[in-house]
Amino acid sequence: MRDRIIFRMVLLGWLIAGYGYAQIRGGAETAQFEPGDMVLYQEDLSGTPIGEQVEGWKIVRGSYEVAEFQGKRWFRPLEPDTRILRSLTFPQDFSVEFTTYLSAEGGAQLRIFLYTARDLERERMGPDGPSQLYLIVGRGYHPDHDFVHLRVYDPTQRRYQDVVTPGSYKFTPNQPHRIALQVRGGQLQLFVDGTRVALTPFRPEAPLVAIGFIFGGGGHELPYKDRPALLDALRIAGYSRPVGRATGGVFLYWMFPGGQENLPRLQAAQSQTFNSSTALFAVSGEPRTMEGTLVPIDLPANPFAPGEVRVRAEGQAWQEFVRRLQADLPAVREAGGGLVIVGDGGDGRTEQESRLLANQRAIAFAAWLAGQGIGNPQNLLAGIVINNGGYRGIMVVASNGGYRGILSLQMERRR
Numbered sequence: 001m002r003d004r005i006i007f008r009m010v011l012l013g014w015l016i017a018g019y020g021y022a023q024i025r026g027g028a029e030t031a032q033f034e035p036g037d038m039v040l041y042q043e044d045l046s047g048t049p050i051g052e053q054v055e056g057w058k059i060v061r062g063s064y065e066v067a068e069f070q071g072k073r074w075f076r077p078l079e080p081d082t083r084i085l086r087s088l089t090f091p092q093d094f095s096v097e098f099t100t101y102l103s104a105e106g107g108a109q110l111r112i113f114l115y116t117a118r119d120l121e122r123e124r125m126g127p128d129g130p131s132q133l134y135l136i137v138g139r140g141y142h143p144d145h146d147f148v149h150l151r152v153y154d155p156t157q158r159r160y161q162d163v164v165t166p167g168s169y170k171f172t173p174n175q176p177h178r179i180a181l182q183v184r185g186g187q188l189q190l191f192v193d194g195t196r197v198a199l200t201p202f203r204p205e206a207p208l209v210a211i212g213f214i215f216g217g218g219g220h221e222l223p224y225k226d227r228p229a230l231l232d233a234l235r236i237a238g239y240s241r242p243v244g245r246a247t248g249g250v251f252l253y254w255m256f257p258g259g260q261e262n263l264p265r266l267q268a269a270q271s272q273t274f275n276s277s278t279a280l281f282a283v284s285g286e287p288r289t290m291e292g293t294l295v296p297i298d299l300p301a302n303p304f305a306p307g308e309v310r311v312r313a314e315g316q317a318w319q320e321f322v323r324r325l326q327a328d329l330p331a332v333r334e335a336g337g338g339l340v341i342v343g344d345g346g347d348g349r350t351e352q353e354s355r356l357l358a359n360q361r362a363i364a365f366a367a368w369l370a371g372q373g374i375g376n377p378q379n380l381l382a383g384i385v386i387n388n389g390g391y392r393g394i395m396v397v398a399s400n401g402g403y404r405g406i407l408s409l410q411m412e413r414r415r
Helices: 002-020 117-121 316-334 351-371 377-385
Strands: 038-043 058-061 064-069 072-077 082-087 094-102 109-116 133-140 145-154 159-164 177-184 187-192 195-201 208-216 229-238 250-257 277-283 289-297 338-343 393-397 403-413
Touching: 072 208, 094 109, 094 133, 109 117, 109 229, 117 208, 133 177, 145 187, 145 195, 159 195, 208 229, 250 316, 250 351, 316 338, 338 351, 338 403, 351 377, 351 393
Parallel strands: none
Antiparallel strands: 038 229, 058 082, 064 072, 072 229, 082 208, 094 177, 094 229, 109 133, 109 208, 133 145, 145 159, 177 187, 187 195, 250 289, 250 338, 277 289, 277 403, 338 393, 393 403
């Protein structure tokens, strides 16, 4: 009898060990959003007065204003079915990120569209087209939840395909959600609050030239402006790195003052045909704008594990990377330039966590580079770490090893 009990306990333990932990593990559990590093449009509304509108957005229907909610500023529709549109030339590979908050009353919805020029000529916005992508972030009930509904246009079949249907995923209501679209190599990934919920082929029938939003919701006794869908922190970017190259954690660029046409020959760059940008910097301690040309730098790998700020950069590949940076420094110094370090917090679970990760990773990688002789550690401690103002990035001044905090950064692909 005793032996039978022992056998059953051992069998039960084996079943628990063998099956209790045999969880399915794939991209839905492990994939991380990789934001583009070449910013095409970015708006956090921090510089827009309350009650005003944002330049560059066409109002197709209704009205909106910038309003404050939960200590942040948002696009706030004043009428139901308000529709706004912004012209923007999208590259083949790109990312779109934004934050939304959905009011409970009346089932608020935010609808997102990506358009070709032919789509816009038809002058309609809606689930039956015309657009290449149609995404709803909405409020559901029974029980209360927030949901996403994704449709993409398949030009080969000439019809729309439902990728994520309402109710497939239910998210905690009454809180902001960070939504991200990543399009690379003909594949689209949709992330909600850092979790991937969709992976599907996406090849628009023509180049994308605009993005649109519709603020919707059902009927309710409250005016729509008091129970709307809200939009904030919109960021659209392209990718300077080809698909499959190491990215994430931190982005690096050589910066040369002004719109220089004849750049020096650099070893620590993606290629000899430079993918450059024009940058605007607001510099800590010396408030001014600097216009410059950026040259992206390839890293051997992502130096940060998910959710961490400790630099993991060891081995021969990283030693060779440092050697190439040091070889380029004299040419950058002679041109009066520097090294720009931009942190990436795309693996953060919330917008606040993402911003903190990005800030701390930029500082951590700058400290690691200083340990390799690129930058002065004492200057970093005095100028950046102690007086950290939530910088979006850091510039290492090549001439003296000093540092400047980057409060805002805008990049536009050079043509």
